[in-house]
Amino acid sequence: MPAIERFAKYLSENRLKMTRERRAILADVLSVRGHFDVDDLLARLRRSGHHVSRATLYRTLPRLVESGLIHKVEMVDGQARYELMIGRHHHDHMVCLRCGTILEFESPEVERIQEDVCRRKKFVMTGHTHQIRGYCVSCAGDDRARALDSRGSNVAGRSRAGAGGARAGGRTGP
Ligand SMILES: [Zn+2]
Ligand SMILES: [Zn+2]
């Protein structure tokens, strides 16, 4: 089902209308690659001549998430980033607490364990968001350097495991 129909179906099921603003937001979201935030979206909408308020955007994004068209990644500062899920496989995220880099990963083992845990609790899982917080390889390096500076000793942080198979989910913006 095309995204616009899927969103229209979701809206009508929730007694909401496909307004011009909602249509413009969806059209814009469909053109983005990678993870984006509200400011990115707002800037692009304004550039393309759409006068969508921040408030409308904040109200519409959760609708797009609920409809399954986009996915939300919680950031440390309380901000969120979003990404289009159309044509994408399920994946989970690692978020760097310092620079905000988002790494994506897919782990059949992690998925299987979550399913097993739910089965044991007789919990019917309809979806999940699995997110790991920490430091990316360059920021983890900074931590070690700072630890050495401040303590003047060789108490270095444990070396962080490489994000095997993870791809950098770059920020898509101007
Ligand atoms: Zn997962
Ligand atoms: Zn980082």
Ligand SMILES: [Zn+2]
């Ligand atoms: Zn992602």
